[in-house]
Amino acid sequence: MSHKTPTNIITGFLGTGKTTAILNLLKHKPKNENWAVLVNEFGEIGIDGALMSEQGAMIKEVPGGCMCCTAGVPMSVGINLLLRQKPDRLLIEPTGLGHPKQVMATLTSDQYLPYIDLHSTITITDARYFADEKYTSNDNFQQQLAVADIIIANKTELASASQNATMTTWLAEHDFSSRLVHTSKGEFDIGLLDEVVKSIPSIEIDEHHHHHASMEPQFAIPPNQAFVRKENKGQGYFSCGWLFGPEVTFPFDDIFSLFSDLTAERIKAVVNTEKGCFAFNVADGVVSVNEMTLEGFESRMEVIDNQLMPWDQLEGILLTLAGLSQK
Helix, strand or coil: CCCCEEEEEEEECCCCCHHHHHHHHHHCCCCCCCEEEEEECCCCCCCHHHHHHHHCCEEEEECCCCCCCHHHHHHHHHHHHHHCCCCCEEEEECCCCCCHHHHHHHHCCCCCCCCEEECCCEEEEEHHHHHCHHHHCCHHHHHHHHCCCEEEEECHHHCCHHHHHHHHHHHHHCCCCCEEEECCCCCCCHHHHHCCCCCCCCCCCCCCCCCCCCCCCCCCCCCCCCEEEEEEEECCEEEEEEEECCCCCECHHHHHHHHHHCCCCEEEEEEEECCEEEEEEEECCEEEEEEECCCCCCEEEEEEECCCCCHHHHHHHHHHHHCCCCC
């Protein structure tokens, strides 16, 4: 590879709208360019890659926790595979519970100096989070803001004037001087990707202890099973994901009701229903639905919460909706 690939980190905490923002960027990228996306998810069942697959980008998923763990091996493997395809731009979406400083350290290391040209690091946030100590006291939440060249305050239509004022005050009090852009539905000018790059400080990779990211997605369903279930936990959060074979169909209305009733902090799913394949995205108690054109696709669901939920009970409901007998 004789040229450096323009690369952007798109980071942000759980539920702020990172994936939606990347989908919008892919829709508005120059038609003559091929973009690649490295997607890192806290859960073991990859969802975001499926959501992005219709946009024609080259996708590589690293599920199961922070991709910079295990000496950065999962992240490096993913980056190398994508760079070999010579993309015109590389977008990296770390998990909302990941360590952005370590991701940046990898991208600016001697290993990638000849191949990666790090452009704007964009942090997606939500003004409503700044009044909640659960978020503002979280080290990853603070790291994501600290590494940002540009902070995108997403979902402005949901934030009050006082919540926006609280965010502005908090950022000023903590010396976050990055440019602040207000937007909704993850939409912002694609030009921001190349607008600003701070001087990059020397970053040491700290030791941190939680579940290591998988080298490859654990998507294989054994021949004698209709589904697999994967769990993960770390940094005060728990996740459980299910992967169902393409022959399994869920009733749309019932799965929508189930996702509406769950109190989990975050739910993502791509589900085969009798009405077709749909993507479900649940944040702030609101269920968003988008129709997909995927065929023969394995349904995937991921639930994340800061409390351990009754996964067995939830699995029983899913099996009943799917018409599968429970053991």
